[in-house]
């Protein structure tokens with residue numbers, strides 16, 4: 001479904017992504033984990049068409065992401081869910097959700113809204129309030145709901161646990177598991193390696209712009225190097 005091969009991306013004078021290769025198969029939850037500055041955000045920006053690769057390829061089905069315009073990539077169903085703070089703070093919850101449908105050129109179908117309210121009951125309760133008044137966890141849920149309304153064929157989740165209280169992180173990961181059960185393919189970018197590896201079918205560790213390790217979530221959770229550097233084992 002998503003095939004990235006030998007991707008090299010420069011930002012200014014810095015060679016950030018170095019021969020990056022990975023795949024996300026249909027129905028799969030893949031996790032990309034790594035420390036601050038490893039190159040995870042650069043990877044997402046490249047897949048969304050906002051940064052251009054100097055060499056290598058990234059294909060989403062038949063679409064060549066290294067040359068397609070960002071709007072074309074969104075239309076093809078590669079939907080980037082940013083961290084919760086990037087919702088429209090002064091718009092209501094309902095208005096933010098409407099923006100998700102707008103990118104696909106339509107309205108929200110009643111059955112889609114019903115599904116969103118099943119996944120995120122809190123958003124129904126809060127539909128009339130300004131998004132900026134929601135808690136961090138609720139804002140993340142709104143960002144995820146907005147991405148889902150855009151009918152993703154592959155959902156790019158950018159650090160969904162960032163800055164959230166532990167209870168909110170658990171709720172968000174429960175939702176991610178629910179999306180996985182619905183068969184929505186997900187590329188999850190996370191610093192919270194323990195939780196990401198726990199739910200990932202396949203995982204990649206990025207270090208200094210390279211894929212340093214890959215395997216199933218379980219394999220990597222048992223890997224000595226991962227345990228030492230990413231899971232805090234002693």
Ligand SMILES: Nc1ncnc2c1ncn2[C@@H]1O[C@H](COP(=O)(O)OP(=O)(O)OP(=O)(O)O)[C@@H](O)[C@H]1O
Nearest residue numbers: 011012014016034035036037038039040041042043
């Ligand atoms: N605009 C830029 N110009 C030059 N270098 C940049 C720019 N943005 C990021 N970098 C460099 O690219 C490298 C990777 O950054 P990136 O943001 O992709 O990492 P990350 O793994 O997503 O980390 P974080 O979790 O902190 O966002 C870092 O070394 C960073 O300094």
